[in-house]
Amino acid sequence: MVEMKEAVKIALEHLNVFFDGKRVGEKLLEEVTLEENPACWRVTVGFDWNPTSGTASLGPGQRIYKSLDVDVESGRVIAVRRAHL
Known part of the structure; x- marks a missing residue:
């Protein structure tokens, strides 16, 4: 089991x-x-997004949050989604 x-x-x-x-x-x-359900750790990480292109949809300098679901048994990342905190 993944701790x-x-x-x-x-x-x-x-x-x-x-x-x-x-x-x-x-x-x-x-x-x-x-x-x-499913048995996973949901890990939410925040970071600053500073795209090099002016075409990035998020815009420069925004704080972004991603939630990653890590399977408890295998340790595989089974989902990545944008989190809203």
Whole structure:
């Protein structure tokens, strides 16, 4: 079984790969909850988004929150979604 600390590490590593080369500021852990169905850790991370292009839909300097669901048994990230805090 994946423990909370490991789930947070997995989620942060996944975001590092996903946003590799992008202009993402320091990622900070916002919250962690254990979901029942499906059994997963929901890890919410916040970061500053600083796109290099003026065409980015989020605009420069916005704070973005992503929730990642990490399967309790396998440790796989099974979902990534925009979180609203």
